[in-house]
Amino acid sequence: MKTTMQWILAAAALAAAPVLAAGPDACANDPAAKGLPARVQNMHEKMDRIHWATDPAEQRRLLDLHGKLMHEGMQELGRRKTTLPCRLEMMNAMMDQVIQHQQVEREGAGD
Numbered sequence: 377m378k379t380t381m382q383w384i385l386a387a388a389a390l391a392a393a394p395v396l397a398a399g400p401d402a403c404a405n406d407p408a409a410k411g412l413p414a415r416v417q418n419m420h421e422k423m424d425r426i427h428w429a430t431d432p433a434e435q436r437r438l439l440d441l442h443g444k445l446m447h448e449g450m451q452e453l454g455r456r457k458t459t460l461p462c463r464l465e466m467m468n469a470m471m472d473q474v475i476q477h478q479q480v481e482r483e484g485a486g487d
Contacts, residue, residue, distance in 0.1 A: 402461035409456065409458045412449075412452065412458070415445070419473045423442060423473065423477070423480075426438045426439055426480055439481065
């Protein structure tokens with residue numbers, strides 16, 4: 377299931393390249409996107425805290441929380457009727473988070 381989602385997100389990110397030319401703030405004027413950029417920012421902050429944490433147990437706890445936030449963010453994005461540029465901007469940001477999450481897991485955070 378994880379692999380399927382990763383492929384879907386990767387395909388969406390590649391397909392988004394031309395549409396993302398609209399700019400990095402495609403969601404700024406989209407009322408349906410209210411709160412989505414804040415969710416992504418929260419994920420970025422958790423990832424920063426994972427990198428700064430020195431205690432493996434704290435890293436694992438934060439990584440689990442980050443995974444939960446990613447899952448909830450994807451569910452919320454699926455419920456919203458945002459514009460295509462905004463949706464693609466959010467999908468691109470989520471894909472970035474998935475990649476970072478997997479890199480940290482591969483490095484053995486929390487083990």
